[in-house]
Amino acid sequence: MTSALIYLDPDSDLSLQSQIRQKLVEAIQEGVFPPGRRLPSSRKLADQLDVARNTVVLAYQQLVDEGYLISRERSGLYVNEKVFEQRVASSPGTARNAAEESLWRGKIRTGATAGPEYTCPHNWQQYPYPFIDGQFDQSLYPVREWREASRLALGVRDINEWAGETGDVDDPMLIDEIRTKILPRRGIQARADEILITVGTQQALHLVTELLVDSTVQVGLEEPGYPGMRRLLERRGAPLLYQPVDREGIVVDQRLDVCQLVYVTPSHQAPTTVTMSMDRRRALLEKAQRHNMLVIEDDFDSESNYLGNPHPALKSIDTQGRVVYMSCLSKVLSPGLRLGFMVASRELVDAARRLRRLTVRHPPLNNQRTAAYFLSLGHYDTFLMHLHDTFRTRWIELRRALNYYLLHHVVMSPAQGGSSFWVRGPDDLDVKFLVKEAASRGVLIEPIDHYYATSKVPDNCFRMGITSIPHDRIRAGVLELRDLFYDLTRNKIENFSSACGRHVVEPDLQDMIADTTMISEIAYGDPCTIQLFADGSMIGRAGYENEDCDAGTWWIERNKWCRQWSRWTWGEAFEFDVVMDGEVIKLFDEEGRLIERAILRSGTQAQDAPA
Template identity: 45%
Template sequence: MRETLFQVERQQMTSLQVQIREMLVSAMLSGQMPAGSPIPSTRTMAKRLKVSRNTVMLAYQALAADGYLQSRERSGFYVSEDVRRGAMERATASSGGGVATNHSTVDWNKRLRLTPASQRNITKPANWHEYPYPFIYGQADAALFPIAAWRDCTRQAMNRKWMDAWTSDLYNEDDPMLVEQIYQRILPRRGIMADKEQILVTLGAQNALYMVASLLIKPTDKVAVEDPGYPDMRNIFAMKTKNIVPVPIDGEGICIDEHLKGCNFVFTTPSHQFPTNITMSADRRRELLAWAEENDALIIEDDYEFETNYNGEPTPALKSRDREGRVIYAGSLSKSLMPGLRMGFVVAPKQLIGELRALRRLMFRHPPGNNQRVVSLFLALGHHDALINRLHKAYQARWKTMGSALEEYFPGWAKWPGFGGTSFWVEGPAALDTNALQTAALEDGIIIEPGQVCWADPQAVKNERTNYFRLGFSSIPEERIRPGLERLHELASRQLRGQGS
């Protein structure tokens, strides 16, 4: 048991015996001393606290009488197995109302400068993998991952000759091998020609985007976001400025119209628009870049899912057309490797990368060295390329199965994404309430994601756009897609019939 758990203050008005009882009760109720665990002997505790052994014994006996401790012959005292049952009532009784708790008397509403917990976010069941029909976005299918290859790369990274790569504090540097692999293998696929000094490794694309926003967005700036769009990015911008401008999208991507007037920044997901999966056309890309040049604006490009194109070659990134350094590019390996790895990168002009590197040092110095080296080896040995090919085959099959099943069970509700992605954006009849449908579906083992949160204005969508939802297929086996959608169709039909639609 950690010694820091146990301390008494001789200057307090309460007796040492009461302080010992309060200290132990607090540790038990907080879980620091779990049920069944032994507590220090009276001799040891008395020595640690510099009090008499008799004082400790009286405190232990009182706690045993109240049901907190159990005395075992020739073994000592142990935390009671039912210590949390009726805990607060016993705590008050045992200490005369003076038990120390984890309750804070601070008025945090006055202290907090920001309240990100109040923002609207996409929510997903933590145990999603236990559901038979997880139509959930952004998660991986463990059955497709080459665990043996990853284990081999991990074993190689642990080689003594590479110990410095993952045991040393790199301060604000990256693993040079990983930067080399991003430079040689990842960026050329996106048509991006950049120097190594223009690359920074991050804890996923989200971390890259947060740091970019922290450095660049001022309270007076106007930031254009796609609508519907990525809620997390909209929330990040909202903590930097109140001037968030929702911009509609059409079949070619974000619209270049009067909404952009006066904007300093544009955030876009051109490869597969979040959440509709629309791929920005070449003409729209040229138009957006021309607008940025004419208005001295910057473009923040989140190029997620660029590896999931099934019709033809991947579209070159918007960054690949950038000739003035106006596009800040954020990429991620989360979708192709594993979301939990949190490995991403940002490509930008050297001066900005230098400031991002300095900011990252203040936050967490650098991503874990062992993860960087393992990913480096995974890329260098060709395992990532092989995994991409495997994912393409599996995802393309699921893409086709889901598309045909949607046409059968939900005709006219969804459009096939033009180039791929790992989800379908679905628009049901206006009377459909996808929040209620989500609740009913969960009870039937089906996970869907209501799309209401993707629109920027919470008031405008309060009683509108409840008929949109997203269906992901990256984490559900192909053979479960059709049965799951059939059951979802039954639930949706039942709801619509009940509403007379």
């Protein structure tokens, strides 16, 4: 019987001894082994579980030391009856019923407002291509370094500092590490009394909205924007102004003049990942000064800049103290850590601390001290560099795959980084159907309706994240998505058999391609030029400032135009059927799918993309 109750998992992180102890405690607590019950001998249980007898002896001895078992001389080990002395027996018939449910529905006076929500499947890790943002990639977690920080936080001196009653004071060591290590990365200088530790950024948002917002305060929000902030403001009854977002971030115009508060996510806008330009940042701060406005800066994703240098935080260029800055460690380390912080004037931080005390005096101080050691030992910076390199590789791979395989199906928002892509499909695309069909093929993508407050939700947009999918699965996942797009648009997108224009073959193909320039636009809206030289070499330049360049070779083989880049398109050789339609050159792959369309101009001088 005992062996049936105890299953030893060979893949568990717990030792065999700990697993045996854990299962025995569960059996005692649940009454499977009632008070006074004699347990099998160590030899018998060891034989049943196929483990060394000493493993069972040590587990038994630990339970004796902890009072779960008592030893009777020459008789054996028994469940200690005192374990159950302080328990109250549960009464029968305590199951929930309809009357109880009705009772509580009538008693609840307030709650979060309802709205569209998205929750990824709980078994998302079983999908081969999880393009979802914000989930925890266990393979990246710095287990060894976090254990070291935890061990130090559990030292006697440290326990004496954080284990007692400290009121509502945060760990001064963590405050100092944030002040000297994290904030300078964003150009921010702050005193210790201007920093408050929170249970993630969401608590910081909750505290600020409770303190600064009521039904008389008009608040400006990004549209689309972060639904968690919108829900908090709706609870406060605030009149909300939804301001559009363009390629430079939130639009700053006269519509914001009526606002007393504006909430923005400038580093990588949630959810489009657009970075707010410096001109737009200055314009927002100037408007805040002119109209006596406050700004909440949610800098949740400041460390994932992959093209160019990151812009300084709004808080760092705020000369009047109008910006309330908040960020978190959870985004970098893991969502389950739930440690964030806010930086603001001492008056606001003091008020937020008093309000925080009404619900939670402070985030757990043992976690704060562990995070402080993680920072002080340099593990945070090292892990951040590793995470940045890993996510940058994934981000570029997804960007490259979308641009090559879905160039004529999707457009990506212009982004310098972030942990996801905002993707717009054809105008007649039904994203809800796409999400469902993609999942059936093992591809998880995120719908976007929950980011909108108005009824003008585009039906053809979705998000693809990089935090949860390994680099080596990204290309295959986009290929699956491409096949789905082709199935959905089979009769709508031009293919080789139905292409307008003239199919060009040898010898005309060689003469037509040599010493020309192909001018096109890539999936994220930037121009691209490819100079094709007569000697078979080629040079490609992408971006408004030619920031992405590559070289390669081209040749003609079996009436097909072939090319191979050094870096672009994975450095692999591809061959295309070529169709000329006026000055437009169209390239089709081996299955007749349109891969690229460009203007073909004679000469190999760098040229601007056509208007």
